[in-house]
Amino acid sequence: MSNSYKVASSTDSVCAMRMLAIIGLGYVGLPLGLQFARCGVKVLGLDIDPIKVESLNSGQSYIHHIPSEEIQKQVSEGRFTASTDFSRIREADAVVICVPTPLSKNREPDISYVLNTGKSIAPHLQKGTLVILESTTYPGTTDEDLRAVLESGSGLKAGIDFHLAFSPEREDPGNPSSKVAKIPKVVGGYTPACLEKAKALYLQAVETVVPVSSCRAAEATKLLENIFRSVNIALVNELKMVYAAMGIDIWEVIEAAKTKPFGYMPFYPGPGLGGHCIPIDPFYLTWKAREYGQATRFIELAGEINTSMPKYVIQKLTEALNSVKKPINGSKILIVGLAYKANVDDDRESPSYVLMDLIKEKGGKVSYYDPYVPVIKPSREHSHWAGLRSIEWDPLKISHFDAVLISTAHANIDFSEIARNASLLVDTRNVIKNSQTNPGIIRA
Incomplete structure (x- = not known):
């Protein structure tokens, strides 16, 4: 892709969405969901923790640097809701995965949260849906491991029936000058069409998108930043x-x-x-x-x-x-x-x-x-x-x-x-x- 590293801006054309589902409502998923909601996107936050879901739906924050007033505003205006019901993924045009990727007791990567989330998504995955992984991981997770789980559980093919991409999170908790909308978003797609869909999604909520040639290049970018x-x-x-x-x-x-x-x-x-x-x-x-x-x-x-x-x-x-x-x-x-x-x-x-x-x-x-x-x-x-x-x-x-x-x-x-x-x-x-x-x- 000759223009893989061209920076796209929010002045480029974007697509309208019925709903965005964000899985994992922690330090990454919640700020991202609120930013999309502020930009007029209807957001469904999904989490396996019913206490978190109840707290958010009542407008209460459980993260210190995210004020409850912001959650109350988006909930009351109907732009943000939380749920434990993963079958509601059927309602979404795009799904963003923001779950932990810890190390095992043997200090080896544990991507079980990612794969289990993929298994929860797959039965409800619709044709044309965009799935994006934001969890930090090794190159190959998105286009190999996650893709295999999504395809086997849905009967659909990535790049043909649904879109697949990776975009690393760049949250900096506790830094008041760190705003989701202002931080450039690196995006890599499984195919060129997947990349375009992901770019269009993020440009509804962030000012700058930085496309790269593949999911693996995007995964490697995040690792370079932290290394x-x-x-x-x-x-x-x-x-x-x-x-x-x-x-x-x-x-x-x-x-x-x-x-x-x-x-x-x-x-x-x-x-x-x-x-x-x-x-x-x-x-x-x-x-x-x-x-x-x-x-x-x-x-x-x-x-x-x-x-x-x-x-x-x-x-x-x-x-x-x-x-x-x-x-x-x-x-x-x-x-x-x-x-x-x-x-x-x-x-x-x-x-x-x-x-x-x-x-x-x-x-x-x-x-x-x-x-x-x-x-x-x-x-x-x-x-x-x-x-x-x-x-x-x-x-x-x-x-x-x-x-x-x-x-x-x-x-x-x-x-x-x-x-x-x-x-x-x-x-x-x-x-x-x-x-x-x-x-x-x-x-x-």
Whole structure:
């Protein structure tokens, strides 16, 4: 396709739709559905969780950065409704899949959510319907795995009877300047006709569509974006440890380096990687690459560095406690921030859980404070912490802990108050300024 990488704009012609079905109403699917609804498209949100469905239909948000008022507006005006009834896919002209793609216990891709969703769609798939996968995955998932499930369950053929495409999600939760309508949408189709249908769909809700030559090229684009971040975060995490050994502050170095107006982009160290993307997505490519006899040493090394960060932090915590003649065994430790990033309530793959596990293994007594995560919900990875509640904000309580470890820098936390009241403070996010002059504050 000679014009595969031509950028299409919302001024191009679009088609009218009866209904768009979005499967998976989480951090990706819900914002996307609301954006289409704002643009006048009738949206049916499908989810297997009846509690989510009931909440949305009553106009209540369960995601911190999505206001309930926005949901209430779209529901009341009849542009958005939620359901657990997948047979309603028959009413839709297009179906967008936004379900999780985690790693298995063996750190291998788990696309069971995608395939099971495909099996739920297939019996109700109508001729001419457009199916788009947005879940991050390895190249070949859409045109091989998902296509096979849809075709076998429906008796229809992709590219002939129905359209098939992939468009990677580009959500940035907690970033107020990140708007669905403004973020360019990469799209790859199973056939040229599939691509045109997908472009026409997205141009009803986003300003710019970037077409690529295939579903695999679109899948690979998303992996490149996240691998780029993973590798660069690993670099600054490694430099953090190297520079610390030399008595150099990595944060000061980054601030100086980012004054260069070309050839440099700042990345920041932390206690480890979290969220549903960066800790997971690169390993989708490493797994798939083995099928082609290719090694991904750079990606795997970055993963090793990033996953080692919690141990480095606990080492710093142990050294800090030893400096005041306290062992970690029996010490009361407060983790500040359970969400994987600032200003969100998403705790998936959060490094805070790894820190808590390591402290517990060493005999420490763990509590946490997070205004966005008042109680830990059951999960596959950290079910042993389920039910634990955040402590209430109280400067006096903070002073009773042997050490406070800052893991997530939420904007609504008064870190200066923590610094004043903590007897020992380990800062992994550079939120306490001028900490070099205070022996009770440790960078990690």
